[in-house]
Amino acid sequence: MTLTNRDIVELTAWRRKLHQHPEISNEEQKTASEVVEFIGETKPDRILTKLGGYGVAAVYESGRPGPTVMFRSELDALPIHEISGVLHASLAPGKSHMCGHDGHTAMLGALGRQFGRQRPARGRVVLMFQPAEETGNGAADVVADPRFGEIAPDFAFSLHNLPGVPFGEVRIRTGVVNCASRGMRIVLEGKTAHSSMPETGVSPMLAISELMPSLPKLGSGTFADDEFGMVTITHAAMGEAVFGIAPGYGEVWATLRTRRDERMANLCAAAESLVMKIASRNRLSARFDYHEIFVASVNASDAVEHLQRALDEEGILHAEDGLPMRASEDFGVFGHNASSAMFFLGAGEQHPALHNPDYDFPDDLIPIGSKVFMRTARNILG
Ligand SMILES: [Zn+2]
Ligand SMILES: [Zn+2]
Numbered sequence: 001m002t003l004t005n006r007d008i009v010e011l012t013a014w015r016r017k018l019h020q021h022p023e024i025s026n027e028e029q030k031t032a033s034e035v036v037e038f039i040g041e042t043k044p045d046r047i048l049t050k051l052g053g054y055g056v057a058a059v060y061e062s063g064r065p066g067p068t069v070m071f072r073s074e075l076d077a078l079p080i081h082e083i084s085g086v087l088h089a090s091l092a093p094g095k096s097h098m099c100g101h102d103g104h105t106a107m108l109g110a111l112g113r114q115f116g117r118q119r120p121a122r123g124r125v126v127l128m129f130q131p132a133e134e135t136g137n138g139a140a141d142v143v144a145d146p147r148f149g150e151i152a153p154d155f156a157f158s159l160h161n162l163p164g165v166p167f168g169e170v171r172i173r174t175g176v177v178n179c180a181s182r183g184m185r186i187v188l189e190g191k192t193a194h195s196s197m198p199e200t201g202v203s204p205m206l207a208i209s210e211l212m213p214s215l216p217k218l219g220s221g222t223f224a225d226d227e228f229g230m231v232t233i234t235h236a237a238m239g240e241a242v243f244g245i246a247p248g249y250g251e252v253w254a255t256l257r258t259r260r261d262e263r264m265a266n267l268c269a270a271a272e273s274l275v276m277k278i279a280s281r282n283r284l285s286a287r288f289d290y291h292e293i294f295v296a297s298v299n300a301s302d303a304v305e306h307l308q309r310a311l312d313e314e315g316i317l318h319a320e321d322g323l324p325m326r327a328s329e330d331f332g333v334f335g336h337n338a339s340s341a342m343f344f345l346g347a348g349e350q351h352p353a354l355h356n357p358d359y360d361f362p363d364d365l366i367p368i369g370s371k372v373f374m375r376t377a378r379n380i381l382g
Pocket of ligand 2: 074099100101133160
């Protein structure tokens with residue numbers, strides 16, 4: 001039930017290879033092929049490819065009835081230029097694994113090796129290598145793929161490494177662990193004019209200057225309560241960079257964030273009606289669209305109990321501190337049809353933060369994360 005030293009050396013080398021060849025969301029073609037090759041050597045009963053994009057799933061059957069237990073990692077990297085200076089730094093300019101998805105993938109590689117040697121006693125294990133986590137569409141696209149019906153997990157588990165938390169310690173709780181969020185792009189249209197005669201045009205300037213402070217005021221509650229809502233202005237622009245034209249077009253981008261999906265629906269409605277009111281008062285037409293939609297990630301109590309039992313048996317410290325997180329995570333989608341839970345594995349208090357350009361996944365987490373998953377799977381399936 002444990003990894004050999006040789007496994008750990010090889011998994012570490014594989015993690016570093018993935019790190020050198022990052023691909024951003026929805027472009028993970030080579031990473032997916034790399035996973036198929038690595039995981040194929042462990043002789044799973046079935047490998048599904050191109051699930052909801054470049055997703056890969058490996059299935060290890062027991063041949064006996066029982067639940068399906070799924071473990072999820074992510075395939076995608078980020079459009080960030082790496083400055084870590086490590087020997088295995090990214091070879092793709094402007095792209096890098098600054099969220100540690102290379103490490104999460106290596107942990108599933110570790111599970112593949114162990115289930116390749118010894119199948120579960122009942123039910124089956126699915127290793128899900130999911131694409132496009134960073135943009136929020138990957139998990140939803142995988143679940144929407146008709147072939148996901150062949151997987152249909154009863155339990156779904158995932159983890160994310162977390163800098164700022166002592167190395168190897170775990171943060172876990174029942175209920176919300178990651179917020180719902182979405183990007184709202186607001187487009188305002190008026191009419192351009194000569195800058196000497198702005199009164200003949202319709203400028204979005206006043207509407208934008210009104211929206212920027214008033215949208216964040218739609219936020220509510222403190223982060224500790226269920227009614228929490230938050231609006232952050234991330235971008236605004238109007239007109240062209242010239243002096244001769246009064247603008248006739250503008251955009252405001254905002255990120256909406258809540259603890260509950262129901263509260264998100266209210267917050268969107270409130271933001272839309274505010275935009276319409278301000279636009280019509282300024283004789284502008286307005287439209288909006290939404291991007292990077294994440295539902296809230298909510299941990300089920302029975303799935304959390306399975307993880308906590310495994311953590312206790314492995315002697316790993318765990319607590320609720322710092323949860324839920326304001327940041328979003330698309331794993332929540334898997335919880336709509338399965339008992340799901342995600343935990344956070346400390347990457348070290350002084351470790352560079354996720355998405356920082358000098359971040360690198362700590363290799364020593366590979367055996368720790370994979371043994372928690374392994375113990376969980378064996379406890380459920382034998
Ligand atoms: Zn990330
Ligand atoms: Zn991530």
